Amino acid sequence: MSIEIAAGRVAAAPISWGVCEVPGWGHQMEAGRVLAEMRDLGISATEFGPDGFLPSDPRDRSALLGSYGLAPVGGFVPLVLHDPGLDPMPELARALDSFGDPGATAVLAAVTGLDGYDERPVLDDENWKALFRNLDRAAVLAAERGHRATLHPHVGTVVERREEVDRVLAGSHIPLCLDTGHLLIGGTDPLALARSAAARISHVHLKDVDAELAGSVQAGRATYTEAVRDGIYRPLGQGDIDIAGIVAALEGAGYAGWYVLEQDTILEAEPAPDAGPRRDVRTSLAFLGRTP
Numbered sequence: 001m002s003i004e005i006a007a008g009r010v011a012a013a014p015i016s017w018g019v020c021e022v023p024g025w026g027h028q029m030e031a032g033r034v035l036a037e038m039r040d041l042g043i044s045a046t047e048f049g050p051d052g053f054l055p056s057d058p059r060d061r062s063a064l065l066g067s068y069g070l071a072p073v074g075g076f077v078p079l080v081l082h083d084p085g086l087d088p089m090p091e092l093a094r095a096l097d098s099f100g101d102p103g104a105t106a107v108l109a110a111v112t113g114l115d116g117y118d119e120r121p122v123l124d125d126e127n128w129k130a131l132f133r134n135l136d137r138a139a140v141l142a143a144e145r146g147h148r149a150t151l152h153p154h155v156g157t158v159v160e161r162r163e164e165v166d167r168v169l170a171g172s173h174i175p176l177c178l179d180t181g182h183l184l185i186g187g188t189d190p191l192a193l194a195r196s197a198a199a200r201i202s203h204v205h206l207k208d209v210d211a212e213l214a215g216s217v218q219a220g221r222a223t224y225t226e227a228v229r230d231g232i233y234r235p236l237g238q239g240d241i242d243i244a245g246i247v248a249a250l251e252g253a254g255y256a257g258w259y260v261l262e263q264d265t266i267l268e269a270e271p272a273p274d275a276g277p278r279r280d281v282r283t284s285l286a287f288l289g290r291t292p
Helices: 030-038 058-067 089-097 127-144 162-171 180-185 190-196 211-218 222-228 243-252 277-287
Strands: 045-046 071-079 105-110 146-153 175-178 201-206 259-261
Touching: 058 071, 058 146, 071 089, 089 105, 089 127, 089 190, 105 201, 127 146, 127 162, 146 175, 146 201, 162 180, 175 180, 175 190, 180 190, 180 201, 180 211, 180 222, 190 243, 201 243, 211 222, 259 277
Parallel strands: 045 071, 071 105, 105 146, 175 201, 201 259
Antiparallel strands: none
């Protein structure tokens, strides 16, 4: 099956270069090299990456991205959304205000409040009520500031498994980020979700996954971090996810948003020139018919 995505709708994310907000995640590449490699691969837009990767001032950030020919897509915003005694809106407002020009997407992760993604709590009814309330408040706040908010079901957060995704779809109005990899690892068939809930999908992270390693995470034989280090994320077309089928389902349903390439990786050291993550991103782009 051929894949038809306009070049102007394919974006990158710094996590494909190992740049991550989790303490101790691995070697962190400098923004200049990452952005230059995105540009040289023919990518024209990117998510922001974690705090500190790009300048905090939105004008400086936009200028830096523009100097590499990159448009801003938005950013990953991890927030504790399930605690009835905590108001996450001020933190979200700060993130949104840093986005700059209107039209960006806040990709929310309903994090646990712990470092990393290897442990998570069980929510009670009050936690779920707080989560739903805050998700809808987040969508309203983002719209008031000219941006969009979307919830990213994510391994190691309070919305990971299929029953939790279904509960969010039923209990809130916020749209979803369809992250093909995190959904599969959490037990959701991303193709089935793309077909059944296309109207709720406003952002896409394209990942391919080694299903055997995903099974190890699901069974508790490996932590999420261990699985990432072992290569659970594969270049598009080299894993076990029907990427072409997912894109076809979304395009057929009228999806008009971004497809962000994300193959989360952990680096041990600075890659040699023309080596490292850029090779996997180039392979993924070739799978999408976007060879630079």
